Amino acid sequence: MTVKPEFAAIPDFDEVIDRVGTHSAKWDEMEKVYGVAPQDGIAMWVADMDFRPPACVQQALQGMLDHGVYGYWGDEDAYRAAIGWWMKNRHGWEIEPHWIFTTHGLVNGTALCVDAFTQPGEGVVLMTPVYHAFARVIRAAGRKVVECPLVLEDGRYQMDFDAWDAQMDGSAKMLVLCSPHNPGGRVWSADELRAVAAFCRRHDLVLVSDEIHHDLVMPGQRHIPFPVAVPDQPVVMMSATTKTFNIAGSHSGNVILADPDLRAKFGARMAALGISPNSFGIAMATAAYSPEGAAWVDALNAYLDGNRQIFDEAVNAIPGLRSMPLEATYLAWVDFTGTGMLPAEFIARVEKEAKIAANHGVTFGLGGENYLRFNIATPRARVIEAVERLRAAFADLQ
Numbered sequence: 001m002t003v004k005p006e007f008a009a010i011p012d013f014d015e016v017i018d019r020v021g022t023h024s025a026k027w028d029e030m031e032k033v034y035g036v037a038p039q040d041g042i043a044m045w046v047a048d049m050d051f052r053p054p055a056c057v058q059q060a061l062q063g064m065l066d067h068g069v070y071g072y073w074g075d076e077d078a079y080r081a082a083i084g085w086w087m088k089n090r091h092g093w094e095i096e097p098h099w100i101f102t103t104h105g106l107v108n109g110t111a112l113c114v115d116a117f118t119q120p121g122e123g124v125v126l127m128t129p130v131y132h133a134f135a136r137v138i139r140a141a142g143r144k145v146v147e148c149p150l151v152l153e154d155g156r157y158q159m160d161f162d163a164w165d166a167q168m169d170g171s172a173k174m175l176v177l178c179s180p181h182n183p184g185g186r187v188w189s190a191d192e193l194r195a196v197a198a199f200c201r202r203h204d205l206v207l208v209s210d211e212i213h214h215d216l217v218m219p220g221q222r223h224i225p226f227p228v229a230v231p232d233q234p235v236v237m238m239s240a241t242t243k244t245f246n247i248a249g250s251h252s253g254n255v256i257l258a259d260p261d262l263r264a265k266f267g268a269r270m271a272a273l274g275i276s277p278n279s280f281g282i283a284m285a286t287a288a289y290s291p292e293g294a295a296w297v298d299a300l301n302a303y304l305d306g307n308r309q310i311f312d313e314a315v316n317a318i319p320g321l322r323s324m325p326l327e328a329t330y331l332a333w334v335d336f337t338g339t340g341m342l343p344a345e346f347i348a349r350v351e352k353e354a355k356i357a358a359n360h361g362v363t364f365g366l367g368g369e370n371y372l373r374f375n376i377a378t379p380r381a382r383v384i385e386a387v388e389r390l391r392a393a394f395a396d397l398q
Contacts, residue, residue: 007247010296011052013303014378019050026375034357041355042378042386049246049377053288054296057245060287062234064280073279076102082289083254087239090294091214093225099256099263101270102277103177105211106253109238110176111137113255116269117206117236117262118143123172125205127159128365131182134210135365146172149366150184155324156186159192161199174206175199180213180328182225183364183373187221187327193229206262208236212253215244215297217328220340234259236266241285244297246377252281263308304330307383308351309377314387319397321390330377333361337370347372354389 019027026046031037035043052058065298080097103109110133117126119144126134128147135145148164177196180187187195200207209226217223226235240253258265267307276351287293307327315323315332320339323332336346343362350356350372350376361371376383391398 010054010299013051013300014379014381016381017050017052030357034351034356036351036355041357042382042389043082043357044374044376044378044386045357045359047243047329047375047377048248049330050379050382051135051246051300051373051377053245053247053284054293056287056290056292056296057247057284060283063281064283070279073277073282076277076282079241080280082286083256086289086294087225087256091223091225091228093228095228095256095258099258100378101257101266103253103255103270103275104278105242105248105251106238106240107133107137108251109212109253109255110134110208111141111268112273112275112371113174113176113206113208113236113238114141115140116266117208118173121171122174125164125172125175126365127177127181129183129361129368129371130176130364132177132359132365135176144171145365147366155322157181157186157324159195161195164199165202168203169333170203171257172203172205174208177207177209177226179209179211179226180217182213183333183359183361183368183371184324185221185326185329185331185333190224190229193224193226193257197226197230197235198231200353206236207233208238210238212238212240212243213329214239215301216304216330218300218326219301220310223328226366234262236262241288245284245293246287247281247284247288250281250284252278252285294301303380304377307380308332308379310380311374311376311383311387315390318391318394321394330375332374332376333389334358334372334374335370336372339394340345343369349393350390351394354386356386356389 026043026048027038080100084095087095123144123146124138125146125148127150138145151160214223237256238320242248257266311332312323315321315334322335339346359373361368
């Protein structure tokens with residue numbers, strides 16, 4: 001197959017790609033949700049990147065287009081082998097092919113776990129503030145969200161098991177861990193993961209670990225997959241290529257289950273609901289989990305780290321604003337408490353004056369009320385423009 005010139009190298013992350021009018025949720029829904037027009041606004045909310053994926057992914061799609069027949073997908077051996085290669089070589093985790101289930105993304109994976117492992121009226125534990133879609137699918141399924149608030153120590157989130165033990169009443173049946181943490185950007189330590197396992201054992205909770213951001217780790221940090229940290233703990237592992245390689249539109253994710261009992265229960269729900277993978281998602285994931293994909297991720301993380309440094313330095317220089325130290329993800333979690341403003345006021349300054357769309361912290365649950373989440377996975381010039389706008393919007397505080 002001939003390689004198209006634009007597919008031949010790691011993308012130029014500085015290239016500004018116009019996504020307006022391309023059915024981009026992040027750009028084309030921004031005005032409806034936030035009142036920020038894409039013509040002069042900056043989209044920093046939906047957690048996808050403004051970069052093209054690696055050339056190997058583009059080539060895989062081009063090969064499908066060149067073939068021109070889009071039938072049912074068969075033979076997942078290469079796909080499962082690619083997942084196994086990635087987990088072993090990038091994360092030190094050995095998996096078996098038959099442990100892997102493919103879902104339509106990890107929000108779908110979370111919903112399937114709620115369906116498989118809990119009953120209506122039962123509780124699901126979340127360490128809040130945390131990714132807002134968890135609570136949305138839990139409530140939509142007729143289950144209770146049990147919020148266990150994280151605590152701030154020296155500007156970083158920490159787990160508070162004494163407080164959480166005290167609030168457990170036996171109604172909760174499952175815990176969803178976000179590792180690395182979204183929106184706080186924490187990379188949990190092995191000791192913290194072991195403490196989570198112990199908490200689940202004490203309260204008889206099925207443990208689901210959403211590790212979709214596991215590849216997006218800042219230099220000097222190391223993500224530890226839950227089964228590596230606590231090999232004797234049954235766990236529902238969720239991972240995906242979608243966040244890592246900016247292919248969220250493929251709606252493809254993996255639920256990986258070593259424990260046979262959990263695997264049987266989850267597999268039964270998958271079968272009952274008739275869920276099967278999308279051929280484009282399979283092809284993209286197989287191509288992405290490769291040495292070329294790994295090199296692309298390394299370059300991406302270095303670029304994101306540069307964006308992080310620029311964003312944090314500028315935001316932390318604005319009196320009253322504080323960006324939480326980012327260890328993983330590309331999502332900056334900014335605390336506006338020091339401004340003394342109510343959320344309505346600082347949100348209005350960000351949206352109406354700076355013309356930036358950022359996620360409202362309250363949607364992430366308890367503890368998020370005075371925060372906004374900013375997506376910095378965008379060309380550096382746009383990050384620089386965003387912080388200049390924030391400086392201007394809060395100029396009276398300086």
